[in-house]
Amino acid sequence: MESDEEIRRVPELGLELPGGGASTSGREAGAGAGGPERAQSSTAQASSRRRVRSPADKEHKRLKRLLRNRVSAQQARERKKAYLTDLEVKVKELEKKNSEMEERLSTLQNENQMLRQILKNTTL
Template identity: 50%
Template sequence: MSSLPAGVRPAPPLEAKPEDSDEDLFTVPDVESAPGSSSPATAVEARKGSGEGPSKTRKGRNPAEREYRRLKRLLRNRVSAQQARERKKVYLNELESAAKELLQQNMKLEEKISTLVNENTMLRKVLMNSRPKIDDSVELNEKNGKV
């Protein structure tokens, strides 16, 4: 620490501790505090421990603490908005691929319908052509007395 000027604190290590959450990795350090002074959260804890009244420890009384909380909230919101955009992008991609699959399935079903309609028409024609022959053979049998 001898290489740092007097009154300057070293930056905290960037290693993630197991107890740190993902949200803690995106926190913004308090840049408005004077060199050598503690962070607003530490100052609040120190006031609580020193026996001062609750009026000074109320949330947001200290302008630096308010700014710190505001920046922290803005960063959380920014991260949350980015995650929401990514979720939406994934959802839209899944929706588009499902739509493509449904369109392909629809085309196959339409082709099948067309094939079945053609087959049905052809079978009806065959049936109509075979009926007169059957009717003729029935009439011949009746004439010959073979009913």
């Protein structure tokens, strides 16, 4: 049966010690009831797990990271391009609306001026 510490431990993916996990828990149980020896044993095992990684595994991990980074960068560029395209469409819409409003303003100002002139002429 696994101890509470073994249950809480997060396994490192892709890394297994030779001999499987069952012998590891047996070795840890034989190390003592707990305390510093067990902590040192866990630390030694964790550091030995890191040493197990071969240069080929490191290269594979590096290449996977580079590929993820390239994909992420490409997605960021595509999002930026879509964002800029959207902004350009909005700019054109706003410019069109602005010119329509300027034209309407001019028309209303002319109409207002004519009405004032008519009002001025009728009062005289």
